[in-house]
Amino acid sequence: MSSPSELPRHPVDLRSDTVTRPTPAMYERMMHAPIGDDGLDGDPSVHALEAEVATRLGKDAGLFVPSCTMANLLAVLAQTQRNEQVVLEGTAHMYTSERGAATFTNLFYLGVTGVDGAMDLDRLADALQAGGHKLKTSLVAMETTHNNAGGTVLPLAHMAAVHALARDRGAAVHLDGARLFNAAVALGVAPAEITQHTDTVSLCLSKGLSAPVGAVLAGPQKQIDVARTLRRMLGGTQRQSGIMAAAALEGVQHMGARLAEDHTRARRLSDGINALGGAITATVPQTNIVQVEVGATAMSNKEWVAALEAAGLKIRPWANTRLRCVTHRHTTDADITAALAAFSQVLAAPR
Numbered sequence: 001m002s003s004p005s006e007l008p009r010h011p012v013d014l015r016s017d018t019v020t021r022p023t024p025a026m027y028e029r030m031m032h033a034p035i036g037d038d039g040l041d042g043d044p045s046v047h048a049l050e051a052e053v054a055t056r057l058g059k060d061a062g063l064f065v066p067s068c069t070m071a072n073l074l075a076v077l078a079q080t081q082r083n084e085q086v087v088l089e090g091t092a093h094m095y096t097s098e099r100g101a102a103t104f105t106n107l108f109y110l111g112v113t114g115v116d117g118a119m120d121l122d123r124l125a126d127a128l129q130a131g132g133h134k135l136k137t138s139l140v141a142m143e144t145t146h147n148n149a150g151g152t153v154l155p156l157a158h159m160a161a162v163h164a165l166a167r168d169r170g171a172a173v174h175l176d177g178a179r180l181f182n183a184a185v186a187l188g189v190a191p192a193e194i195t196q197h198t199d200t201v202s203l204c205l206s207k208g209l210s211a212p213v214g215a216v217l218a219g220p221q222k223q224i225d226v227a228r229t230l231r232r233m234l235g236g237t238q239r240q241s242g243i244m245a246a247a248a249l250e251g252v253q254h255m256g257a258r259l260a261e262d263h264t265r266a267r268r269l270s271d272g273i274n275a276l277g278g279a280i281t282a283t284v285p286q287t288n289i290v291q292v293e294v295g296a297t298a299m300s301n302k303e304w305v306a307a308l309e310a311a312g313l314k315i316r317p318w319a320n321t322r323l324r325c326v327t328h329r330h331t332t333d334a335d336i337t338a339a340l341a342a343f344s345q346v347l348a349a350p351r
Ligand SMILES: *Cc1c(COP(=O)(O)O)cnc(C)c1O
Pocket: 066, 067, 068, 069, 070, 093, 094, 143, 145, 146, 147, 176, 178, 179, 204, 206, 214, 215
């Protein structure tokens, strides 16, 4: 009998790597996880996850939270005072997609222009000047891999420069590392080599790592202690959450290495789309995200989404004229072939 995670899935679903189901090993670990009450005297499996992530990312401590959005919000709240400023790249997920969270902070978020998700350093230096009408910047945030930039990886030298600049101006640094392990695989380094250039970091467990839910915020002990108090205030304290943490621990320990496969398949998808020779072009992926530009075709991106779905491929519209495809553990070589056939079919369809 096949396990729930191995059932065939049709149509091909490239909407996000969040669609990944727990692995059989995760179900096994969830079944046997030692659990407690994480709001009372603690849950041993949650503690194990927090310690493991902190160690792997070279930080003092970790905090298990229900989502990466909450991890980012806690990182902001734990390292700022109201009326201060958070500076981040202008298309960062924390800026474009977590505005609701930002409205709870009483802070001003300043977006800085960047290329491939990397902030322009001159503009960053300018943004970090205080005085006059300028606010004090207490936090600078980076993102790798960068979702809106198409899964791009920040160069380590860029991260080091941002960290140095921020430190020089007395600001802390946070890394939105929702897909940190994808970045590490792409760079061929351990995750801690990336996270040495940040004070706090959030890691999403429910994307490529395949855990059902959750994220970990890691950082210095003091900041994580503050974040733990804030987590309770936000209602983010969970009880027998060791069941979820056990699955996440499996993800953190064993699912990172296989992400390279997702990157290879994303590249095959991109190459295949660019070889169709039509009016659509695909970004050349550094990791598992491919953006497809459809602005030169007669159809809107939403019409493309509907037409591709009818042809057996689920993806998402991105910005005004793009589509986003994300490869993940359930994406097979045959799925890439099927996805390319769907693109080819829609492109050839008379309108
Ligand atoms: C998905 C994502 C998040 C939010 O993660 P959730 O766990 O869904 O809240 C944050 N940052 C980036 C870059 C993401 O891609």
